[in-house]
Amino acid sequence: MTKRTLVIDPVTRIEGHSKITIQLDEQGRVADARFHVTQFRGFEKICENRPFHEMPALMARICGICPVSHLITSAKACDAILAVAVPKTAVHLRRILNLAQILQSHALSLFHLSSPDLLLGMDSDPLRRNLFGLAQTHPEVARDGIRLRQVGQTIIEILGGKRIHPAWVVPGGVSAPLTAEKRDQIRDLLPEGLVALNRRLDQFKELFAQFPEEVDSFAHFPSLFLGLVDDHGDLEHYNGPARVIGSGGAVVKDGFAAGAYPEYIGEINEHDSYLKSAYYKPFGYPDGIYRVGPLARLNIARRCGTPRADRELEDLRALSKGPALASFHYHQARMVEMLFCLERIEQLLNEPAILDTHVRAQAAVNAEEGIAMAEAPRGLLLHHYKVDRDGLVRWANLIIATGHNNLAMNRGVLQTAQRFVDGERLTEGALNRVEAVIRAFDPCLSCSTHAYGQMPLEVELRDVSGGLLDVRRR
Amino acid sequence: MAGRVLTCQIDGQDVSGLEESTILEVAREHHIRIPTLCHVPGLPEAGACRVCLVEVEGAARLLPACVTRIAEGMKVKTESERLLKYRRMTVEMLFAERNHICSVCVSNGHCDLQWLAQTLGVDHIRFPYRYPALPVDSSHARFVADHNRCVLCLRCVRVCGEIEGAHTWDVMGRGADCLVITDLAQPWGESASCTSCGKCVQVCPTGALSEKGKSAGEMAKQRRFLPYLTLMRGGNHV
Numbered sequence: 001m002t003k004r005t006l007v008i009d010p011v012t013r014i015e016g017h018s019k020i021t022i023q024l025d026e027q028g029r030v031a032d033a034r035f036h037v038t039q040f041r042g043f044e045k046i047c048e049n050r051p052f053h054e055m056p057a058l059m060a061r062i063c064g065i066c067p068v069s070h071l072i073t074s075a076k077a078c079d080a081i082l083a084v085a086v087p088k089t090a091v092h093l094r095r096i097l098n099l100a101q102i103l104q105s106h107a108l109s110l111f112h113l114s115s116p117d118l119l120l121g122m123d124s125d126p127l128r129r130n131l132f133g134l135a136q137t138h139p140e141v142a143r144d145g146i147r148l149r150q151v152g153q154t155i156i157e158i159l160g161g162k163r164i165h166p167a168w169v170v171p172g173g174v175s176a177p178l179t180a181e182k183r184d185q186i187r188d189l190l191p192e193g194l195v196a197l198n199r200r201l202d203q204f205k206e207l208f209a210q211f212p213e214e215v216d217s218f219a220h221f222p223s224l225f226l227g228l229v230d231d232h233g234d235l236e237h238y239n240g241p242a243r244v245i246g247s248g249g250a251v252v253k254d255g256f257a258a259g260a261y262p263e264y265i266g267e268i269n270e271h272d273s274y275l276k277s278a279y280y281k282p283f284g285y286p287d288g289i290y291r292v293g294p295l296a297r298l299n300i301a302r303r304c305g306t307p308r309a310d311r312e313l314e315d316l317r318a319l320s321k322g323p324a325l326a327s328f329h330y331h332q333a334r335m336v337e338m339l340f341c342l343e344r345i346e347q348l349l350n351e352p353a354i355l356d357t358h359v360r361a362q363a364a365v366n367a368e369e370g371i372a373m374a375e376a377p378r379g380l381l382l383h384h385y386k387v388d389r390d391g392l393v394r395w396a397n398l399i400i401a402t403g404h405n406n407l408a409m410n411r412g413v414l415q416t417a418q419r420f421v422d423g424e425r426l427t428e429g430a431l432n433r434v435e436a437v438i439r440a441f442d443p444c445l446s447c448s449t450h451a452y453g454q455m456p457l458e459v460e461l462r463d464v465s466g467g468l469l470d471v472r473r474r
Numbered sequence: 475m476a477g478r479v480l481t482c483q484i485d486g487q488d489v490s491g492l493e494e495s496t497i498l499e500v501a502r503e504h505h506i507r508i509p510t511l512c513h514v515p516g517l518p519e520a521g522a523c524r525v526c527l528v529e530v531e532g533a534a535r536l537l538p539a540c541v542t543r544i545a546e547g548m549k550v551k552t553e554s555e556r557l558l559k560y561r562r563m564t565v566e567m568l569f570a571e572r573n574h575i576c577s578v579c580v581s582n583g584h585c586d587l588q589w590l591a592q593t594l595g596v597d598h599i600r601f602p603y604r605y606p607a608l609p610v611d612s613s614h615a616r617f618v619a620d621h622n623r624c625v626l627c628l629r630c631v632r633v634c635g636e637i638e639g640a641h642t643w644d645v646m647g648r649g650a651d652c653l654v655i656t657d658l659a660q661p662w663g664e665s666a667s668c669t670s671c672g673k674c675v676q677v678c679p680t681g682a683l684s685e686k687g688k689s690a691g692e693m694a695k696q697r698r699f700l701p702y703l704t705l706m707r708g709g710n711h712v
Binding site for chain 1: 578582609613620690692
């Protein structure tokens, strides 16, 4: 038999456009596998020569799922250009917005995109293995997932004026304070979210336990983990220095601020993907492979800092000795974080100064460079701008969560393909598992959602000279 | 010097106005709506945008209501399929000419061009966008000029020359290369004639001129000063 290449194009039920290629050797065994991001956005160029005050709204357009992450990180980079202290109330309000988005995004990832694999089965009929199929077989799960996402989206709408691309976060703070009426509206939403999530927690924990093979082979390997922590080393999504830990849990680097990122984060262009791969610079490429996102954050943090989430964190930690190295556990980590978001939003709403009307600091350009980090649902997000004296952006660098995870996703695709794909006998379920490992990371490759599970999956079998041997479509 | 009173018909309605009145003025006095863009109450007319085109019986061409005077017995039509078609086309061409990115514009939600497009039902631009590479002048301490959003209505030129009396703003180039400029095409921040009064910013219909520090959707213009100023100065151009 000759060497062959399998192509999974596009990868479905993720955010954005990508494909996977699997190289088979002469014996039909998996020799290599790669995850390719096939779209190009170009926001680092688009923003050039625009006034920096436009950046939060412009950068939010990168994504329709996590616009708030870009909005907040961009505004923080602009705060650095203004060189002002953002009013404390504005920081609390930004935090609430960010947590609401993490809640809705995690709900989307787990319930809308990944739970069809988990509840209907990795090998189930691909035509029904989607949210609509789920709504038929498990309507109560679909309903809770949709409701949880709605809670997050509604909080974003109440605060920012609209669910997608709210322009409320501005350089120096937020554009309008919170009113008592809006605070109460948000507060009223939280109990229903908690009830819906609690209904699903035990069910899903039992469900996750039914996938031991996937736990073992879905990007399960030692790597570094990167994420923000607060002053006490607890879970943090808005501020705080970044911490890097090793696969054994030891702190490799503690407390590096956003401005120091060039010392620690390197990026490399891959020849076959529009997504750059980030690596931990002191360890070099590719040894500096690390992971970000909910699982990384929970591996790094001492604790969540809210009672229910901390109890669930104990359950998550009981699954592994030391940091969880199995990327399958990202799913459970999302549930812990959703719980944290709901609890923490309530705490923030109870802050005595939450209705204070001083929510914006005004200034001109006081620094010609601004760098900021914040935690997006999928992991650490970094915006770095250079502006001229008049405040026009001259240069920008963005490192998004999916870039941090790119090396790990590639290694995960290979690991899963080697475990499940047999070149002699191609099965749809095996190929779906190769996609499902990507879904565990919840990559965000673009700003648009897609018709999950309904897009065509086409696998072509080609010989070494590129001749088509066989095609499978769904 | 008060002129004669003339009578004419607008949309079948008998109306009257002073002989120096424009069709637009008489229509508005009689609560007949004609869409406009370059027209601002309190400024001399420019006839620059062609959005207020109307049909006048006996005239082969469509005429701009803002600069066409009424005549005895004139019959004017302000609404027809033909007029809607031309007005839409005009607005579409304005969008296609430069880079009007509403979603991130400082004037999003407060923009005359956006509002006009909505009222005329412009939901697509049928012409290819030109995507010109135009500069943003952020050199002024308080204001920003973004030529990407300019529709060349000349409101800034008129308010600066006629009301403020500074004549900082003017026009350079022809056709698609036309740009509003400060002084002799110097950076706004280096203009010797600009008094930084901000009138140009407030009358600008789009996000082309804005206050520095405004983020997307935050630049709501304040224009009520203009008719007041004009009235106080003798009532010209009201």
